[in-house]
Amino acid sequence: MSRFFSLTITKIGMPRFNARRKSFNLSWLKSKQFRTLAIGFVIFSGLVYIVQVNSLSTKSFEIKTLEKKISQLKIENQTLELQSAEIKASGELQTRIGGLNMVAVSKTDYLSATAGVVAMVK
Secondary structure (H helix, E strand, O other), rough: OOOEEEEEEEOOOEEEEOOOOOOOHHHHHHHHHHHHHHHHHHHHHHHHHHHHHHHHHHHHHHHHHHHHHHHHHHHHHHHHHHHHHHHHHHHHHHHHHHHOOOOOOOOOOOOOOOOOOOOOOO
């Protein structure tokens, strides 16, 4: 058989493997220094986790705030572009009017239609 395992039959009739164990000195697991170090590591890991989660939530809040500001600035940019286009169009209109050699109107006369007057096609 193997050097480390031996096959034995239990009273129920099922085979059972018994491993030959080397004796390890595990007394350091029971020492006060190890327990203190393990507890310190767990506390340190917990604090690092809390700091990182807090940092992540703060950054996500800042990102949402900046995204809202970006959308507001995009809307403001669109309105300013429309105003700029209107100003350019009115300035261009004035230059075109000047190029047509038209005369400004001094007095405006309006025609009034009397009631009952209609035109008829023959």
